Amino acid sequence: MAGALLEVTIDTALVGKAFDDLMERLGDLTTPLNDIAEYLHQSTDNRFRQQVAPDGSPWAPLAPSTLARKKGGRILRDKGTLQDTLRHSVSGNELAFGTDRPYGAxxxxxxxxxxxxxxxxxxxxxxxxxxxxxRFVKKSKSNFAQWVTRGAHDTEIKARPYLGLSAEDDIEILAIIQDYLLEPFNE
Incomplete structure (x- = not known):
């Protein structure tokens, strides 16, 4: 998956033990990982709407030149393409979540x-x-044309993290794992 990819690394003993128990019980984590992926889609969509990073900090504001050409001033949501390309892949006991768009990174x-x-x-x-x-006009409506040249230049794009786990996400993922661990006892 090209673009930006979230790798979820479980490093706390509690979550690691829960995953170990779940793997031992199920042998295959495809179903709970798909549930976690579905939750990550919802959580990331909420962050896009709120324009915040996983840690809750607001995204960097748009540059004045960008605001002048955009309608609405919504960050990373001009057409919704990036948000709509969030995908997940579950393979065996691994979950990859991110976008395949090269500009996602x-x-x-x-x-x-x-x-x-x-x-x-x-x-x-x-x-x-x-x-x-x-004002520029279409060629068909024009009666005057000229050639313009713009030299090579760089544009600095500020980081606006949209992938990652918040403290709330950690709690919800643990709850999803717990539901699968306790499922035999609730029947």
């Missing part, structure tokens, strides 16, 4: 994006008095 961890120099023709509408408007 830059939003999770932050970093620098390098843009190559480029040129393109832009189209405007020229008035009868010879003045050229300052």
């Amino acid at each position: 830059i939003h999770q961890f932050g970093g620098k994006v390098q843009h190559a120099a480029r040129s393109q023709q832009v189209f405007f509408r020229q008035g009868k008095d010879g003045s050229v408007g300052n």
